[in-house]
């Protein structure tokens with residue numbers, strides 16, 4: 051994703067609230083010998099997988115809704131992944147394109163077995179409807195056809211997803227420039243690759259082109275590792291759990307500097323280890339460290355993108 055890499059680097063070179071600390075990166079490098087800790091996709095055992103097109107439909111619905119869990123302190127990504135899995139096990143037509151277009155709030159809550167309104171519930175419904183309508187209009191109702199149209203290329207898949215589904219167009223304007231982060235579109239490609247172990251629907255010859263997925267966990271982990279440094283004003287805002295506006299300079303810097311820092315780590319590690327390290331692998335390692343550390347404080351932005 052050249053536009054994600056290039057625009058993130060552009061932000062990192064002008065950022066004032068977040069700094070990528072190269073000595074912090076060096077220190078992390080020193081701790082890694084031989085290879086980065088390998089984390090299996092679905093290490094939590096919460097995802098649906100049947101090896102066929104229904105899994106692709108599941109992953110696309112999952113990543114259409116894969117954002118902003120924190121406003122409900124008891125809700126997490128795990129609830130979404132396992133709730134959608136159970137829904138599919140109960141009724142394998144639950145994610146048919148015509149059904150996706152019609153879900154109401156109470157129906158979505160029932161599907162996820164969640165007792166109260168979900169954060170940004172109206173937006174979640176709108177995005178679910180958008181997925182149903184556009185899958186039906188352009189892909190015969192099936193996310194597997196969308197994947198097949200991308201010719202085993204992660205880059206083409208992300209381009210196709212963002213072209214057809216406006217809800218996946220995760221970009222911002224920073225100091226007058228358009229910045230692309232494409233978190234949910236890229237994570238969909240990575241989820242296919244991980245779930246299908248690089249085979250079948252997961253065969254994506256250019257998976258190395260994908261960057262990390264700029265969410266609210268990875269920046270917090272990078273800060274804890276000493277890779278990111280925050281201005282004292284930003285640090286106080288995060289410590290106070292105060293909201294940071296979507297599209298603000300602070301928010302764009304947090305996300306873009308995370309992408310840039312991990313790209314630097316990937317380049318250095320690939321050299322050090324003498325083999326190509328993937329950002330996808332670095333992401334899963336960093337993210338899994340983050341969710342195992344519940345005390346880690348993350349930034350709070352109301353966003354449909356992550």
Ligand SMILES: Nc1nc2c(c(CN[C@H]3C=C[C@H](O)[C@@H]3O)cn2[C@@H]2O[C@H](COP(=O)(O)O)[C@@H](O)[C@H]2O)c(=O)[nH]1
Nearest residue numbers: 091092093116117119120126127263265266267337356
């Ligand atoms: N960078 C990055 N961000 C990720 C994921 C995943 C899940 N990926 C699955 C794929 C295979 C694995 O086995 C994983 O289960 C979710 N998130 C983001 O985290 C946040 C949720 O936090 P909390 O509120 O604490 O649950 C939210 O922004 C969500 O969008 C990832 O992999 N990388």
